[in-house]
Amino acid sequence: MQSEWVQRRAWGWFAVWAAIGAVASFGVIGLLSIGLPLLVVSGGATGFLLSRRPDSRAGLWGLLTGASFTAWFLVWTNRDGPGDVCHTTATEQSCQQEWNPIPFAVVAVLLLVGGVVLFEISRRRLYRGERARVH
Helix, strand or coil, rough: CCHHHHHHHHHHHHHHHHHHHHHHHHHHHHHCCCCCHHHHHHHHHHHHHHHHHHHHHHCCCCCHHHHHHHHHHHHHHHCCEEEEEEEEEEEEEEEEEECHHHHHHHHHHHHHHHHHHHHHHHHHHHHHHHHHHHC
């Protein structure tokens, strides 16, 4: 019973760290606009969790998975690329340069899968350690 609770709590911390990773990575790509406040918020949350909640380190690999959300955002915004992409309405036409979304998709998949796999490896080690202490 105790070990199931520990495992669920680890997944909860993973979700918290994923949210922090998403905010931080959006802060990096938006540094010239809204990025600095996002980096301050994510840095403050990181400092708080690491100093006040040491058990939160169980989900630290969520930072990688959270960063994948920003990569998925870049995939979505460049979905019609690469090259010039024009959109026409009844009253106007706008064109913009878009990048190839495939490199962003590769990075997004690597971050998502890498974060989950590394978290699962560390969670199983933590679970084994908890089980050893109980028995």
